[in-house]
Amino acid sequence: MISTDLRPAFDDERQKAMYNIALTYNVILGRTLAALKPFELNDQHYNILKSLEYRHPEPVSVGDVMDMLVQKRGDITRLMDKLVAKGLVARAAHLLDRRVVHVA
Numbered sequence: 102m103i104s105t106d107l108r109p110a111f112d113d114e115r116q117k118a119m120y121n122i123a124l125t126y127n128v129i130l131g132r133t134l135a136a137l138k139p140f141e142l143n144d145q146h147y148n149i150l151k152s153l154e155y156r157h158p159e160p161v162s163v164g165d166v167m168d169m170l171v172q173k174r175g176d177i178t179r180l181m182d183k184l185v186a187k188g189l190v191a192r193a194a195h196l197l198d199r200r201v202v203h204v205a
Contacts, residue, residue, distance in 0.1 A: 141187075145172065145180050150189065153205060160193065160203035 111117040133144055152169040153161060167177050181204060184190035195201035 145170070145174065146184060148172070149177075149180060149184060153190065158205070160205040162195070163202050163204060166204065 109120060111120065130144060133147070137143060137147055148170050149166055152166050155169070156165075163177060163181060166181075167173060170177075181190060181192065185192050185204075190204050192202055192204050195203060
């Protein structure tokens with residue numbers, strides 16, 4: 102007889118816990134992406150906006166925003182460009198150091 106139980110077999114409780122954490126993450130991420138889709142945003146955009154909200158009304162350097170992100174990816178400039186284009190974020194060059202960009 103073939104087993105109809107589709108749940109994975111676990112060697113120990115640690116494996117079972119890790120599987121459940123990954124499964125929960127995927128469910129929450131799916132719901133988050135579905136909620137953000139009408140606004141044409143993704144989870145990274147949301148994380149950037151929450152980081153800026155935390156520091157509001159002070160401007161924050163793009164490097165500081167990157168440090169605050171849970172998932173660090175190299176495309177922070179592209180993500181910021183989209184938020185600026187949507188009018189959700191304002192960007193300004195630092196007065197003394199042109200290499201630093203502040204966002205708010």
